Amino acid sequence: MSSLVKSDLQEAADPLRAEKLQGFFKTGKGEYGEGDIFLGVRVPEQRKIAKKHRDIPLEDVLDLLQSSIHEHRLTSLFILSDQFNKADEQKKEEIVKIYLENTEFINNWDLVDSSAHKILGAWLLDKPRDVLYKLARSESLWERRISLISTFSFINRDDLTDAVALAKVMMNDEHDLIHKASGWVLREVGKKNIDTLISFLDEYYLEMPRTMLRYSIEKLSEDQRRHYLSTKR
Numbered sequence: 070m071s072s073l074v075k076s077d078l079q080e081a082a083d084p085l086r087a088e089k090l091q092g093f094f095k096t097g098k099g100e101y102g103e104g105d106i107f108l109g110v111r112v113p114e115q116r117k118i119a120k121k122h123r124d125i126p127l128e129d130v131l132d133l134l135q136s137s138i139h140e141h142r143l144t145s146l147f148i149l150s151d152q153f154n155k156a157d158e159q160k161k162e163e164i165v166k167i168y169l170e171n172t173e174f175i176n177n178w179d180l181v182d183s184s185a186h187k188i189l190g191a192w193l194l195d196k197p198r199d200v201l202y203k204l205a206r207s208e209s210l211w212e213r214r215i216s217l218i219s220t221f222s223f224i225n226r227d228d229l230t231d232a233v234a235l236a237k238v239m240m241n242d243e244h245d246l247i248h249k250a251s252g253w254v255l256r257e258v259g260k261k262n263i264d265t266l267i268s269f270l271d272e273y274y275l276e277m278p279r280t281m282l283r284y285s286i287e288k289l290s291e292d293q294r295r296h297y298l299s300t301k302r
Contacts, residue, residue, distance in 0.1 A: 070122065071129035074148075077118045078140050083109035094139070094177055101210060101246065102177050110140045112179075119147035127152070131167060134174050142174055146184040153188050165192045169200070176211050178246055185215045190222030198231055205238045210246060213239065217250045224257050229265055232258050236281075240273060245280055252284025259288060270297055 087109030094102040110118075125148065133145035153164045168175070168188050175181055193201070204216035217239065220232035232254050239251045259266030266285065274282055274297050286294045 070125040071132040074118060074122045074125070074129075074133060074144060075136075075138075075141060077121070078108055078110050078115070078138075078144060081108075081110045081114045081118070083111075085109065086111070090139075094179075101244075105177065106138050108138060108140045112143070115140055115144045116147055119144045119151065123148050123151045127163065127167065131171070134167075134171055136174075139177070139180075142176075143180055143183065146175070146180060150184055150187040153191065161192060165189060172204075172209065172212050172215060175215065178214065178250075181211055181214045181218055185218035186221035189215065190219035193219065194222060194226065194228075201231060201235060202238070205235055210244050213242065213244075213247055214250050217247070217254050220254055221257065224254070224261060227261055229258050229262060233265060233269055236269070237273065240277055240281070242278075245278075248278040248280035249284055252281040252287075255281075255285035256287050259285070275300075 087107040090107040090109060091097075091105075094105060094107070096102040096105045096107075130145050130148050130152070133141045134149070136142055136145075149164055149168070153161055156164060165188060168184070175184065189200075201216040201219055204212040207213055207216075217232075217235055220235060223229070224232050236251045236255050236258075239247050242248065242251070255266055255269060258269075266289075270277075270282075270285065277285070282297060286297055289297075
């Protein structure tokens with residue numbers, strides 16, 4: 070069944086777009102997406118193909134997820150998210166197990182951002198969240214980002230504690246993609262409870278990486294943004 074998905078994706082491939090995506094997703098030597106391969110399929114088309122094949126067996130979804138081709142992996146995550154949403158508790162647990170055992174293939178920001186909150190975050194809504202703190206301290210950039218993006222599922226339920234705690238854990242991270250994700254998380258926290266965001270900023274803004282700070286204050290008033298940026302060293 071995975072061969073049919075791959076065939077549909079190949080049919081929708083655009084070599085010129087693929088070349089542009091290679092640069093956009095930083096696939097050059099030493100860059101965060103080093104060695105990734107693109108077909109050049111637009112995301113809306115991938116979503117259509119995922120919907121068409123949404124009921125394929127998990128073993129076929131796993132075959133796609135472990136592919137060297139980016140669109141195979143992203144489409145597999147669309148399918149996996151859809152199956153998780155409709156699954157019973159036993160199958161959800163199986164999907165989460167697959168997700169956590171294959172984080173090495175969830176290895177660019179679009180792959181993480183389209184799946185972490187829909188699978189891992191959704192699973193942890195009513196469960197202990199220790200795994201997020203373990204991921205947050207991983208050497209893998211993508212596992213650290215998974216831990217942050219997973220919290221969007223909690224934030225949507227007005228559960229802000231872990232989002233704020235993980236943003237604090239990430240404050241000294243060295244990678245800009247984590248600074249952006251942390252700031253994004255805090256911005257969404259602020260939409261739910263502005264006092265929680267302001268409290269965090271007042272305590273930590275001098276220590277926060279500038280990118281993290283700028284993302285976190287995007288929805289604040291001009292005067293508030295100016296205050297945090299102008300007084301930061």
